[in-house]
Amino acid sequence: MDVLALQALKKEINKDFDNVKDLKTLDELRVKYLSKKGIITELNSKIKEIPNEEKKDYGMKVNEVRSYFNDKYESLKTTLEKEALEMKLAKEKIDLTLPSVKFKTGSPNILEKLIEEVEELLISMGYDVLDGPEVEEDKYNFEMLNLPKGHPARDAQDTFYLENEELLLRSQTSPVQVRAMLAKGGVEPIRMICPGKTYRRDDDDATHSHQFMQIEGLVVDKNISLSDLKGTIDLIVKRLFGDDTITRFRPSYYPFTEPSVEVDISCFKCKGEGCNICKNTGFITVAGAGIVHPHVLEMAGYDPKEWTGFAFGFGADRLAMLKYGINDVRVFYNTDLRETKEFDRVEE
């Protein structure tokens, strides 16, 4: 290879490098010059054919052109890689000062929130939180609660029966009382609440739902009196509706308690003055309660001469509607987020 040929080759290399636009076209040059069949590689292999005395000079020239190429190649490669990286970074740049997209987050169902509030209070007083089956036996839902077959008070609870008359969707959470007593075997005291779903054959409207929630409570011990019941209920309603809430007991009837009471609380809105929430009575009914009927204790294995107890059952939906000013019970069971946005305004 003479000097002219060397210069021509360098020129070609220069021209080729001028046309390189990106890493891909740069790599095409590497192939053109340095691959197995590349121009420089071929020049190198031709050294065999060169007469011995010219070999040294020829080899130097080939090396020179190879370094010439390599230097250009490396320096352009570095530049192009830097440019590519900068472009990528520019594309991926995040402007942290831009306002973010607002994501709709869920909010807890306020019925659950209210139940948790009651649970928290009663757990702190040593109560257990129990669960019971929603598909319940007639025996627990009625018979062992002093409601034998044919008892007129059964009619008050329009019950969903399943396959046969022995199996039903529980119409109240009171059967969990029976289960709790049986589990303790008549020898241990009990302090429990069992919030849960209940079912009755009601037509669904703003104040009725075929499915609703109750918060049941049961205490069985020695020397339990009505004032223990009142003190406990008082604490619960004060926690939910404020310390100035007054609890009032009215005589009532439940087959599983004797005496039985209806629990009223002073209206938290008008403070007893009379308004649309309390229908001008100043009081709102929130629960049924009473002293556990001796026969109920006995059927569940507790000796009524030794043990006494109290029980209560709050309507949880009603409590939540009152507390949060909701006038349609159906929103609690609605999964449409547009409807349940009512819950969002309830502060954490």
Ligand code: DAH
């Ligand atoms: N189970 C009753 C109902 O659904 C409510 C109730 C009343 C529960 C008195 C009780 C109680 O535990 O002692 O109407």
